Amino acid sequence: MTTPARVAIVTGASSGIGEATTRALAAQGWRCVLVARRRERLERLAAETGGVAEPCDLVDRAAVTALGERLVGEYGSIGLLVNSAGALSRGTAEQVDLDELEQIIRLNYLSGVWVTRSVLPALLDAGREGGAHVVNVASIAGAIAFPAGAAYSASKHAQVAFSRSLTAALRRTGVQVHTVLPGFVVTEGFPHPRFWESRLGRRFVIGPERVAAAILGAIEKGKEEVVVPWFPYRLAPVAEALFPTLTTRVLALDSYRGI
Amino acid sequence: MSRVAVVTGASSGIGEATARALAAKGWHCILVARREDRLNALAAEIGGEAEVCDVGDREAVEATAERIRARHRAVELLVNNAGMPARETFLEADLDLVERVLAVNYLGGVWCTRALLPALERAEGAHVVNVVSVAGAIAFARSGPYVASKHAQLAFSRCLRPTLSRHGIAVHTVLPGFVQTEGFSQKALMGHRRSRWLVSDPARIAERIVSAIDGGKAETTIPWFPYRLAVAANGTVPGVVRSVERLFPRRRA
Numbered sequence: 293m294t295t296p297a298r299v300a301i302v303t304g305a306s307s308g309i310g311e312a313t314t315r316a317l318a319a320q321g322w323r324c325v326l327v328a329r330r331r332e333r334l335e336r337l338a339a340e341t342g343g344v345a346e347p348c349d350l351v352d353r354a355a356v357t358a359l360g361e362r363l364v365g366e367y368g369s370i371g372l373l374v375n376s377a378g379a380l381s382r383g384t385a386e387q388v389d390l391d392e393l394e395q396i397i398r399l400n401y402l403s404g405v406w407v408t409r410s411v412l413p414a415l416l417d418a419g420r421e422g423g424a425h426v427v428n429v430a431s432i433a434g435a436i437a438f439p440a441g442a443a444y445s446a447s448k449h450a451q452v453a454f455s456r457s458l459t460a461a462l463r464r465t466g467v468q469v470h471t472v473l474p475g476f477v478v479t480e481g482f483p484h485p486r487f488w489e490s491r492l493g494r495r496f497v498i499g500p501e502r503v504a505a506a507i508l509g510a511i512e513k514g515k516e517e518v519v520v521p522w523f524p525y526r527l528a529p530v531a532e533a534l535f536p537t538l539t540t541r542v543l544a545l546d547s548y549r550g551i
Numbered sequence: 552m553s554r555v556a557v558v559t560g561a562s563s564g565i566g567e568a569t570a571r572a573l574a575a576k577g578w579h580c581i582l583v584a585r586r587e588d589r590l591n592a593l594a595a596e597i598g599g600e601a602e603v604c605d606v607g608d609r610e611a612v613e614a615t616a617e618r619i620r621a622r623h624r625a626v627e628l629l630v631n632n633a634g635m636p637a638r639e640t641f642l643e644a645d646l647d648l649v650e651r652v653l654a655v656n657y658l659g660g661v662w663c664t665r666a667l668l669p670a671l672e673r674a675e676g677a678h679v680v681n682v683v684s685v686a687g688a689i690a691f692a693r694s695g696p697y698v699a700s701k702h703a704q705l706a707f708s709r710c711l712r713p714t715l716s717r718h719g720i721a722v723h724t725v726l727p728g729f730v731q732t733e734g735f736s737q738k739a740l741m742g743h744r745r746s747r748w749l750v751s752d753p754a755r756i757a758e759r760i761v762s763a764i765d766g767g768k769a770e771t772t773i774p775w776f777p778y779r780l781a782v783a784a785n786g787t788v789p790g791v792v793r794s795v796e797r798l799f800p801r802r803r804a
Contacts, residue, residue: 386711386714390661390662393658401699401703402650402653405641405649409646435786435789437706437709439714442707442710445710446657446710449703449705450657453698454641454690457694457698458640458692460690460691460692461641461695516790530787533787534786536724536770540710540712541713544714
């Protein structure tokens with residue numbers, strides 16, 4: 293008798309890091325439940341990876357909660373949740389549209405809270421049975437403030453705080469939380485302008501597959517926090533913690549305004 | 552003519568103490584908060600104006616800012632101080648509270664800043680003070696939703712400084728440690744000798760806010776010891792400070 297495949301929920305699975313993570317998980321035998329807005333994309337990926345498509349607008353709390361509760365009923369035990377849904381918002385604190393600012397923090401921070409809370413019983417069940425994992429795909433902008441993307445930085449800071457706080461709250465429950473902070477990753481939702489296409493810029497940019505590999509590595513090795521790629525991004529939060537004003541000023545220089 | 556300061560969350564705690572300290576230095580304070588009776592009493596005492604407003608309500612903030620701009624051509628200082636606690640972990644916190652705390656502690660400050668920006672720009676050299684918290688840099692398990700809202704506020708405040716400096720507006724980020732106020736009771740910490748020294752009083756924070764403005768300080772942690780060290784350590788090795796959290800006396804609900 294074969295054991296049934298463990299169930300993983302991946303949000304933002306229709307493209308980018310979510311899609312790459314789904315493929316990597318399916319290759320390791322996970323049965324993936326794909327959550328995002330775009331139905332056709334999800335269904336195509338679900339067919340390809342042997343998973344299930346669950347279209348949902350993640351900024352709608354009632355829809356998220358209803359979906360989560362249904363998934364708990366359907367699967368009982370959920371071994372992995374990857375909160376990967378997110379969007380970019382460009383603009384300084386002075387320019388950014390206030391509706392966009394609210395929307396971006398709903399998607400990048402609150403939606404992860406809602407999904408996690410709604411499937412928590414199934415995660416705790418899996419935790420008791422041998423271990424479960426929550427992966428929050430944040431950004432290095434969650435650990436260091438980028439003035440050119442003020443609303444984005446704030447939303448990702450909130451998400452990182454949620455992830456770290458959750459790590460501590462779930463200790464000794466068998467549910468491990470992993471915070472993944474990618475640097476610049478080129479995806480459909482996060483196109484990067486000029487500087488990152490220059491010969492120097494390209495050294496700092498990676499593809500979503502690298503992040504997916506880092507997520508699987510973090511789960512396997514039980515790492516709480518991963519910055520990918522390590523260099524130079526891991527150094528940034530250290531610089532900010534020690535010299536916050538100087539660091540933000542450097543990041544506000546015009547040459548860095550391309551994020 | 553005295554300079555105009557807008558202080559949010561002025562009905563108690565750090566906001567009230569800051570309004571008093573500013574008035575003592577000759578500022579004309581516009582006090583913003585929800586409790587009208589408190590604001591009126593303080594306004595009468597320090598010679599300021601009261602504006603009843605819930606900073607977690609965007610329309611209310613915009614209407615209030617419009618009234619202030621109609622009465623005062625320029626505003627020299629905005630102190631984004633209004634804030635509320637949320638002391639549960641992310642496992643048990645009510646989801647409405649998670650949103651409310653985010654609106655009051657993060658969005659409210661954004662809305663106030665943006666709505667008053669035209670008046671701040673008209674002043675010759677203005678200041679914005681964001682009263683964050685050490686919880687903006689260190690993620691504790693308890694107070695999860697509060698910690699997340701303060702992280703967002705800290706990031707926004709740091710982003711705001713280089714952006715507004717182009718308009719001659721200086722942004723100051725203030726990170727108080729534990730402070731005993733009406734809204735944020737520190738009874739559990741105050742009850743033990745090993746943790747009592749971590750708690751300061753609002754007058755001390757107010758004094759440091761005033762000196763941050765006068766001294767042009769970008770970021771101030773109050774008191775410096777041990778909180779500045781904790782922030783630096785946590786940024787370098789995330790989680791290192793959190794591991795001390797369980798040694799703190801627990802708050803009783």
